Amino acid sequence: MGTMTIDGKRVTFTDEKNVLSVIRNAGIDLPTLCYHSELSTFGACRLCNVEDDRGKTFASCSEEPRDGMVIYTNTLRLMKYRRTIVELLLAAHCTDCSTCDKCGDCSLQRLARRLGLRKVRFENTKERQPLDYSSPSIVRDPNKCILCGDCVRMCAEVQGIGAIDFAFRGTEAVVTPSFMRKLSQTDCVNCGQCRVVCPTAAITIRDNTEEVWEAIADKNTRVVAQVAPAVRVAIGDAFGLPKGANAMDATVAILHRLGFDEVYDTAFSADLTVMEESKEFLERLESGENLPLLTSCCPAWVKLVSERYPEFKDNISTCRSPQGMFSAVLKEYYRDEANAQGKKTVVVSVMPCTAKKMEAKRPNSFTKGEQDTDVVITTTELSKMIKESGLAFDKIEPESADMPFGIASGAGVIFGVTGGVTEAVIRRLMPDHKKDTLKMVSELGARGEDEIKEFSVDYKGRTLNICVASGLATAQKVMDKVKSGEAHYDLIEIMACYRGCVMGGGQPVNAGPRTKQARQEGLYNADNTTIIKKSDENPMIQDVYDGILKGKEHELLHNECFV
Amino acid sequence: MLDQSYYDKVDEIIEQYGRKESSLIPIMQDIQGEYRYLPGELLQYVAKEIGIREAKAFSVATFYENFSFEPKGKYVIKVCDGTACHVRKSTPVLEALYKELGLSKKKHTTEDMTFTVETVSCLGACGLAPTMMVNDEVHPAMTPEKAIALVKELRGDIV
Numbered sequence: 001m002g003t004m005t006i007d008g009k010r011v012t013f014t015d016e017k018n019v020l021s022v023i024r025n026a027g028i029d030l031p032t033l034c035y036h037s038e039l040s041t042f043g044a045c046r047l048c049n050v051e052d053d054r055g056k057t058f059a060s061c062s063e064e065p066r067d068g069m070v071i072y073t074n075t076l077r078l079m080k081y082r083r084t085i086v087e088l089l090l091a092a093h094c095t096d097c098s099t100c101d102k103c104g105d106c107s108l109q110r111l112a113r114r115l116g117l118r119k120v121r122f123e124n125t126k127e128r129q130p131l132d133y134s135s136p137s138i139v140r141d142p143n144k145c146i147l148c149g150d151c152v153r154m155c156a157e158v159q160g161i162g163a164i165d166f167a168f169r170g171t172e173a174v175v176t177p178s179f180m181r182k183l184s185q186t187d188c189v190n191c192g193q194c195r196v197v198c199p200t201a202a203i204t205i206r207d208n209t210e211e212v213w214e215a216i217a218d219k220n221t222r223v224v225a226q227v228a229p230a231v232r233v234a235i236g237d238a239f240g241l242p243k244g245a246n247a248m249d250a251t252v253a254i255l256h257r258l259g260f261d262e263v264y265d266t267a268f269s270a271d272l273t274v275m276e277e278s279k280e281f282l283e284r285l286e287s288g289e290n291l292p293l294l295t296s297c298c299p300a301w302v303k304l305v306s307e308r309y310p311e312f313k314d315n316i317s318t319c320r321s322p323q324g325m326f327s328a329v330l331k332e333y334y335r336d337e338a339n340a341q342g343k344k345t346v347v348v349s350v351m352p353c354t355a356k357k358m359e360a361k362r363p364n365s366f367t368k369g370e371q372d373t374d375v376v377i378t379t380t381e382l383s384k385m386i387k388e389s390g391l392a393f394d395k396i397e398p399e400s401a402d403m404p405f406g407i408a409s410g411a412g413v414i415f416g417v418t419g420g421v422t423e424a425v426i427r428r429l430m431p432d433h434k435k436d437t438l439k440m441v442s443e444l445g446a447r448g449e450d451e452i453k454e455f456s457v458d459y460k461g462r463t464l465n466i467c468v469a470s471g472l473a474t475a476q477k478v479m480d481k482v483k484s485g486e487a488h489y490d491l492i493e494i495m496a497c498y499r500g501c502v503m504g505g506g507q508p509v510n511a512g513p514r515t516k517q518a519r520q521e522g523l524y525n526a527d528n529t530t531i532i533k534k535s536d537e538n539p540m541i542q543d544v545y546d547g548i549l550k551g552k553e554h555e556l557l558h559n560e561c562f563v
Numbered sequence: 564m565l566d567q568s569y570y571d572k573v574d575e576i577i578e579q580y581g582r583k584e585s586s587l588i589p590i591m592q593d594i595q596g597e598y599r600y601l602p603g604e605l606l607q608y609v610a611k612e613i614g615i616r617e618a619k620a621f622s623v624a625t626f627y628e629n630f631s632f633e634p635k636g637k638y639v640i641k642v643c644d645g646t647a648c649h650v651r652k653s654t655p656v657l658e659a660l661y662k663e664l665g666l667s668k669k670k671h672t673t674e675d676m677t678f679t680v681e682t683v684s685c686l687g688a689c690g691l692a693p694t695m696m697v698n699d700e701v702h703p704a705m706t707p708e709k710a711i712a713l714v715k716e717l718r719g720d721i722v
Contacts, residue, residue, distance in 0.1 A: 168625045177618055206615030
């Protein structure tokens with residue numbers, strides 16, 4: 001608590017962790033390229049430099065606020081510094097802006113424009129490096145790296161993976177996997193969080209939109225889309241919708257207009273997941289085997305467990321993810337010639353997630369030798385497709401999902417936020433859907449911002465201990481405790497991305513704290529306004545169990561193993 | 564592939580410093596002291612054993628000029644190219660060594676693994692400029708002729 005003078009104006013501060021936050025809270029948008037409030041402070045970019053009353057300059061991100069400080073943020077000297085910093089960054093940068101994947105979303109580009117940089121006086125003497133296309137999820141372009149280290153810290157601190165780091169030094173410094181390997185040769189889990197914080201196009205999403213356009217253009221192909229819950233509260237970002245607004249109906253309409261023959265909501269197969277996973281949970285509770293049950297919806301988490309905690313491999317739920325279940329069911333449906341009507345079916349899933357691209361290619365994502373999900377595109381890629389088409393998102397007339405798989409419960413929708421799977425499973429286990437029951441379930445502890453959420457619930461006289469966490473560094477803390485015997489749970493839900501899929505690696509970038517919250521609220525609101533709250537009460541679910549799934553539940557909805 | 568004896572040796576070194584993050588540099592130094600270079604496989608092994616990410620270990624190893632993933636020669640010649648040595652003509656010394664040994668800026672070690680020639684930024688012996696080190700021994704006031712004579716002597720040629 002104290003006051004400081006910023007550009008001649010007195011400002012009070014409370015518990016801000018650095019001078020930068022005080023400045024920003026005071027309404028001055030001091031630029032940064034290496035500062036993220038959820039990562040450790042790095043102090044590398046020097047763009048947040050400010051000057052004090054004695055003419056000393058310092059990086060405001062790395063300075064604690066002190067009472068009585070007098071600082072200036074826009075002196076001529078600072079303005080020259082900032083311009084020079086950006087100019088030097090651009091001098092060592094591949095500036096093919098107009099054909100760059102990040103054009104329009106690039107922090108460096110935006111900054112150069114904002115600071116009025118018109119000319120770079122220095123020649124780029126850096127040797128051109130090859131791009132790394134080895135990952136199915138992300139592409140690394142070292143020529144566009146500005147060495148801010150955001151990806152390095154995200155990967156190590158929030159995800160606890162550490163697949164990439166700085167190497168060499170000075171003018172030779174690069175960000176790379178160890179021994180200059182390719183990403184696919186590391187233990188990268190494909191979460192894409194590095195790409196979320198990358199200010200430039202040094203790390204981008206692997207683009208699969210061309211395959212979708214080609215499928216749409218083929219008259220003999222039926223193109224079917226499934227749209228994940230978290231997409232609906234982020235797709236509007238690029239089209240001026242309020243943050244977190246539920247744009248599912250508009251998205252369905254847009255996809256139809258883009259040429260998709262059928263559009264479904266992945267929340268439907270999330271309902272299937274709830275049915276299968278709660279059944280599996282009860283069986284394991286009965287037999288006492290392979291507890292705690294680990295959720296299997298998140299492919300990055302599943303990869304982490306298989307590689308770092310192989311002794312818990314049998315604890316992973318055998319359920320396919322909602323993406324996997326839906327695609328398997330769709331493909332099975334169109335294996336029947338009466339439904340197929342001579343057309344080939346291509347399933348495109350629209351996901352908030354880069355790891356889903358990897359999941360779709362996993363050997364256990366095939367049924368009868370056929371890849372279930374043909375193409376996975378992220379929310380960001382769909383935004384690009386919509387922009388390319390010229391369709392006005394805000395003028396489209398909303399539409400509902402198609403039949404026969406068009407109904408989803410609210411429980412399926414909240415899969416997109418951390419704790420949602422657990423809440424949906426507990427709802428399923430409850431005997432009724434009374435308001436009080438649902439309220440009790442929502443207040444058990446699955447919701448909220450805590451890093452690790454632990455709570456218990458009574459089920460037929462037995463206490464079930466549950467843990468919900470998101471972010472893979474946190475997940476590893478949980479698993480280490482389980483491994484050492486310090487913690488005992490019956491069910492552990494992990495989503496690799498902190499806050500859940502709403503903040504997935506494929507979502508639109510530059511989301512601030514308010515956007516993050518709005519996306520979570522957006523999904524809870526969608527649940528609130530859905531009449532069917534429990535997966536077992538979704539009428540379509542019973543239909544598919546009695547119909548297409550009869551005798552094939554295991555084949556279509558489960559994995560043999562996660563090797 | 565390195566044989567088991569390397570890993571046994573590294574186990575010994577790791578035990579000495581303890582399985583913690585801060586042991587990384589002393590362990591790497593001892594490995595390099597033992598083998599005259601830091602084999603990549605051993606760095607991976609150390610990272611796993613002391614519980615740090617491989618990319619981080621690689622980051623530290625490449626940050627310091629001193630660590631080398633390439634096997635070095637029996638005699639490591641470090642020619643100082645700090646300001647004092649540079650102005651007192653260290654470059655001709657370096658060039659004479661390159662020529663005598665058939666080395667270059669890109670090729671540091673002779674085929675027979677006898678000599679490695681590299682430059683360092685300052686040996687802290689500016690009063691003796693131009694300075695050069697052969698393994699742990701300092702050679703002051705070098706000239707191209709003296710450098711070549713020294714190489715011949717080390718090679719066992721009759722001087």
